[in-house]
Amino acid sequence: xxxxxxxxxxxxxxxxxxxxxxxxxxxxxxxxxxxxxxxxxxxxxxxxxxxxxxxxxxxxxxxxxxxxxxxxxxxxxxxxxxxxxxxxxxxxxxxxxxxxxxxxxxxxxxxxxxxxxxxxxxxxxxxxxxxxxxxxxxxxxxxxxxxxxxxxxxxxxxxxxxxxxxxxxxxxxxxxxxxxxxxxxxxxxxxxxxxxxxxxxxxxxxxxxxxxxxxxxxxxxxxxxxxxxxxxxxxxxxxxxxxxxxxxxxxxxxxxxxxxxxxxxxxxxxxxxxxxxxxxxxxxxxxxxxxxxxxxxxxxxxxxxxxxxxxxxxxxxxxxxxxxxxxxxxxx
Amino acid sequence: xxxxxxxxxxxxxxxxxxxxxxxxxxxxxxxxxxxxxxxxxxxxxxxxxxxxxxxxxxxxxxxxxxxxxxxxxxxxxxxxxxxxxxxxxxxxxxxxxxxxxxxxxxxxxxxxxxxxxxxxxxxxxxxxxxxxxxxxxxxxxxxxxxxxxxxxxxxxxxxxxxxxxxxxxxxxxxxxxxxxxxxxxxxxxxxxxxxxxxxxxxxxxxxxxxxxxxxxxxxxxxxxxxxxxxxxxxxxxxxxxxxxxxxxxxxxxxxxxxxxxxxxxxxxxxxxxxxxxxxxxxxxxxxxxxxxxxxxxxxxxxxxxxxxxxxxxxxxxxxxxxxxxxxxxxxxxxxxxxxxxxxxxxxxxxxxxxxxxxxxxxxxxxxxxxxxxxxxxxxxxxxxxxxxxxxxxxxxxxxxxxxxxxxxxxxxxxxxxxxxxxxxxxxxxxxxxxxxxxxxxxxxxxxxxxxxxxxxxxxxxxxxxxxxxxxxxxxxxxxxxxxxxxxxxxxxxxxxxxxxxxxxxxxxxxxxxxxx
Numbered sequence: 001x002x003x004x005x006x007x008x009x010x011x012x013x014x015x016x017x018x019x020x021x022x023x024x025x026x027x028x029x030x031x032x033x034x035x036x037x038x039x040x041x042x043x044x045x046x047x048x049x050x051x052x053x054x055x056x057x058x059x060x061x062x063x064x065x066x067x068x069x070x071x072x073x074x075x076x077x078x079x080x081x082x083x084x085x086x087x088x089x090x091x092x093x094x095x096x097x098x099x100x101x102x103x104x105x106x107x108x109x110x111x112x113x114x115x116x117x118x119x120x121x122x123x124x125x126x127x128x129x130x131x132x133x134x135x136x137x138x139x140x141x142x143x144x145x146x147x148x149x150x151x152x153x154x155x156x157x158x159x160x161x162x163x164x165x166x167x168x169x170x171x172x173x174x175x176x177x178x179x180x181x182x183x184x185x186x187x188x189x190x191x192x193x194x195x196x197x198x199x200x201x202x203x204x205x206x207x208x209x210x211x212x213x214x215x216x217x218x219x220x221x222x223x224x225x226x227x228x229x230x231x232x233x234x235x236x237x238x239x240x241x242x243x244x245x246x247x248x249x250x251x252x253x254x255x256x257x258x259x260x261x262x263x264x265x266x267x268x269x270x271x272x273x274x275x276x277x278x279x280x281x282x283x284x285x286x287x288x289x290x291x292x293x294x295x296x297x298x299x300x301x302x303x304x305x306x307x308x309x310x311x312x313x314x315x316x317x318x319x320x321x322x323x324x325x326x327x328x329x330x331x332x
Numbered sequence: 333x334x335x336x337x338x339x340x341x342x343x344x345x346x347x348x349x350x351x352x353x354x355x356x357x358x359x360x361x362x363x364x365x366x367x368x369x370x371x372x373x374x375x376x377x378x379x380x381x382x383x384x385x386x387x388x389x390x391x392x393x394x395x396x397x398x399x400x401x402x403x404x405x406x407x408x409x410x411x412x413x414x415x416x417x418x419x420x421x422x423x424x425x426x427x428x429x430x431x432x433x434x435x436x437x438x439x440x441x442x443x444x445x446x447x448x449x450x451x452x453x454x455x456x457x458x459x460x461x462x463x464x465x466x467x468x469x470x471x472x473x474x475x476x477x478x479x480x481x482x483x484x485x486x487x488x489x490x491x492x493x494x495x496x497x498x499x500x501x502x503x504x505x506x507x508x509x510x511x512x513x514x515x516x517x518x519x520x521x522x523x524x525x526x527x528x529x530x531x532x533x534x535x536x537x538x539x540x541x542x543x544x545x546x547x548x549x550x551x552x553x554x555x556x557x558x559x560x561x562x563x564x565x566x567x568x569x570x571x572x573x574x575x576x577x578x579x580x581x582x583x584x585x586x587x588x589x590x591x592x593x594x595x596x597x598x599x600x601x602x603x604x605x606x607x608x609x610x611x612x613x614x615x616x617x618x619x620x621x622x623x624x625x626x627x628x629x630x631x632x633x634x635x636x637x638x639x640x641x642x643x644x645x646x647x648x649x650x651x652x653x654x655x656x657x658x659x660x661x662x663x664x665x666x667x668x669x670x671x672x673x674x675x676x677x678x679x680x681x682x683x684x685x686x687x688x689x690x691x692x693x694x695x696x697x698x699x700x701x702x703x704x705x706x707x708x709x710x711x712x713x714x715x716x717x718x719x720x721x722x723x724x725x726x727x728x729x730x731x732x733x734x735x736x737x738x739x740x741x742x743x744x745x746x747x748x749x750x751x752x753x754x755x756x757x758x759x760x761x762x763x764x765x766x767x768x769x770x771x772x773x774x775x776x777x778x779x780x781x782x783x784x785x786x787x788x789x790x791x792x793x794x795x796x797x798x799x800x801x802x803x804x805x806x807x808x809x810x811x812x813x814x815x816x817x818x819x820x821x822x823x824x825x826x827x828x829x830x831x832x833x834x835x836x837x838x839x840x841x842x843x844x845x846x847x848x
Contacts, residue, residue: 195710197702204699208688214646214679215699216668274690 019273026270026280026316030287037294045297048174056168056176058289060085060241062282063182064256065263066189067233069276072264073193074226075206076132080121080140081234081260083147084114086253088238090147092163093156093248103160111235117143118231122224132227147250157247167243178240185233186278193277202226203275262313263288269317288312336363338538339384339417339507342395346379346388346562353379354390355562361507361538366529368549368556368570369542370582372772376562377542381511385419386412399505416498416506418491420513422770426487428476433458435475436490461489465531479632481521484513485528492532506537512770513541514548518632518798519833526552544772546578547801558582583774590780592625594808594824599624602792603761608651608662610638613816615651620761625783625793627803630813631836637796640763644670644677655760671700674760678750680769682743686750689739693729694720696738697753723752728778744768744775751779755786762786764795768802780806800832812836 038046064081071078088110095101095109117139124135168176193199204212205222213219242248266287267280288309295304337360346354354376361367371377382388384396386409396403398415426435433454458471467489469482478486488510495506510529514522529539529552543549549556550570558565558581566581601619609615613635620626628636642649645665653660655673670677679685687696698705698716705716720734727748729741738746747767754762767783768776783806787793797803803810804827812820812835820835 191710195713197706197711200695200699200702200711203691203695204688207690208684210681210685211688214644214667214677214685216666216671218666218668 022269022273023271025319026266026283026287029316030283030290033287033290033294037290037297041294041297045294050293050297052171052173052175054286054289054293055179056171057244058285059176059178059182060237060244061256061259061263061289062285063185063237063240064234064260065267065281065285066182066185066278067230067237068260069264069267069278069281070189070202070230070233071132071223071226072276073206074202074223075209076125076223076226077136078118078121078227078230078234079133079136079257080117080143081230081237082254082257083140083143084117084231084234085238085241085256086147086248086250087117087143088114088235089242089248089253090151090156090238090250092239092242093159094150096160097156097158103163106160107163107239110239111232114231114233114235114238115228116231118228118234119224121231122227125227126220126224144254151248151250153250155247155249157245159242159246159248161246163239163243164246167240178243181240182282185236186282189278198222198225259285259288259309262309266313266316287316337361337397338363338399338505339540340395340397341380341384342397344380344383344394344396345391346376346383346394347391353562354383357559357562357564359557359564359567361540363505364533364536364538365554366533366539366541366552368553369540369559370544370546370549370556370578371559372544372582372774375559375582377559378511379562380559381419381509381540381542383407384412384417384509385409398507413494414498416495417509418494418498418506419509420484420487420491420511422512424483424487426475426483429474431472431474432469432478432486433471435486436471436493461493465489465528467528479521481517481524484517484521484525488513488525488528488532492537495537507540508532508537509540509542511542512544514543514545519800520631520837522548544582546575546582546773549578550575579773590777590784590805592780592784592806592808594827602655602790603794604654605643606652606654608639608642608649608653610635610642610647610649610816616817618811618818620792620794622790622792623787624808625787625795625806627795627797627807627810628813628818629796629798629800629803629810629832629836632798634813634836635816636811636813637765640677640679640765640794640796643761643763643794644675646677646679671757674757675763676700676754676757676759676761677763678754678765678767680766682746682750683739687738687746687753690737693724693734693736693738693741693749697723697734697749697756700753700757723756724749727752727782742772744771744779747771747779748775748782751782755782755791758786758789759791762791762793764793764797766797766799767795768799776802800829803827803832804829810835 044050064085068078068081091110091113092106095106096103121132121136121139124130124139125132167178170177172180193202201212201217201222204215204217205219209219212222238253241253263281263284264276266284267282268274268276269280270283271277271280291308291312292305295308339361340359342358343356344354344358345352345356357376357380369377369380379388383390383394386407389406392405394405396407398412398417403411403415433451436458437449437454455471462469462471467485469478469485475483475486488508491508495508498506513525517525529541533539541553553570555567556570556578557567558578560582568578568581599621602622603620605618607615608618628639630636638647641647642651642662643653645662645667649662651662653662653665655675658673660669660673667677683689694717697720702711705712705719717734721732724732724734729745729748729752738749741749751767768779771779783793795803795806807827808823810822810827810832811818812822812832822831822835
């Protein structure tokens, strides 16, 4: 085209050992943890029973993490996720146990409550143009208050055994069904983000709002949908949560918020580094849980849980930054 | 080298991976001169500056000598700064939401008490400093309130202040390095900027200016070093060198400027715009013929720049646009609707509004045509990648690797990608806002040719720009704006750089007189 001509041949991306290393470092770290604890406790830790319990019991955390990576992808924080989860599980307990509703309609009400809270988040963020961090913090705290109110600060047990059976008692390959629900959900989210037009729009909105707007993407609509879907999935996590224990208590679910964010950010360093991705999120959750379970089995106290969630997040993300030559992270 | 060299950079070698960005470049800067560093994108001129700033560490054997004293490798950023070298980078490094004084305080060296700042006396001090250079900038205005040229002034004065506070400053010396300070400024502001640079040089400081604008180099510099592919090609005396000589030295072989054959007149309008207004300025009409390139220009603030935004619904306005028989109310048009009608808009802010730097070329280029890649099982990523590779080759994007992040390409190549993105949908109307800002000469000609091919296929182009050379090269017709409305039309042979400049200023003064 001009007198300066360089060979402009398309080159194939070469297999890059460093990039592949970055992608699978967390998987390797997870396997390493398993080997270490397996050597220390070959009988108790390395049993299928132990693993199936881990896989099943942490499905709730996986689903909550999947819920928050959707608004994270579109550039918003949803701090109300754990509150929606707890609200949903509390609604199930109250309506099913105290009011005697059958479990089917109860689940629908619980899911709708999540979508409604998501819509409220979206309304305040988008109509008043407030930062999502502020709105979801406020709405989440408000919902926490409502949970204490409807439950009168009591743990309510005796939730329909049908739900409990379908969540934790029925098993496939010895693993509770809840794990497979989480896996299916992760696959769906991965598919939507990578292989559909709405998924592309979500990603563009998260990376450049003005770019998206000028390219004809309805930015507000995309953000609103992402809040609502996030609320819906968080409520689904709440359904599984009450199915795990057959009960609902007004506080314990709230503790899942920070682990879910830890897993989301840790997950963004693996599989597709630099992007929030669903399989990365799953691997992070089980990496964290494996560490905690192993340490607990070695006789560590309950506080080890927070030590590990916090410590592992910071150390793992730091290591992945070393692989990236400490370039600033850019999720948005 | 010369005895009065304030800075010598000898045999600078800098490698990124296996690629040498600088292959042993040597320069020396004399006291009190304006030294230009010229070259195409990727020629190594920015790398040279980053080595001097201590951002990149050159290889062993490279020497940086400041005022006769050799700086030890690895170079220390703070050392260089305290020795009297100050930098103004292209993005100026100002925080828009903070005031001028606060921004001036950020880098202040040699302040006595770090625990207490008297903002009042700081404000007075900054105001005095501005007054020295005949600038009237309110020290307590926020940066966001200032026009772009005054932001550049603030950044330059801030750097100058650092020079004064440095070791070299006691002798009235210092080296001010400006990395592409002008691409976002209209012509008359560039003049103001240059007079500021001249008055800084009068104080005894030396200035190094990195640019790829040959006319600017000829206007402001004493000597210019030309880099190509990481090597120093030549150092020319600006006053005695022809424009074409400099141009040929940059490119390495003769490169011809794109020459357009202007289209004959009197063709039916393909796009008609009636009563367009942003609500504040008077409404006006506008027609563009099929395959015509219409330029809109004027002084900054004259309202021409808003036109593409109004026509695609990116900014609220009113009026009507008719395109192939379809009439649309501009008050209700949205970017999505405009796109469906066949209107494409390429904003000037490449990574802020036109494309996403942290996503790949493939992701960016396929955004408007995702529907074509949708298979029953979802998006066909393979065909997206192939299409991106095909377009990269057609538009000569370098390197032709569509999996690279858009942000990691040079400005000219980013623009080729973003242009390819819109030209692939064969828009009926393509609107451009400063399409070649910060793009080097060669890439500019490629972009102009691509635009010309599009018009040959029937695309009408509306180009908003203050770059008169560009307007002269690509437009069939130019409308000059003043005070929010079109005041003059240039056609055919009337279109020259000089005529455009005169029209911009004439229309402005003319209007002012008429108003009185």
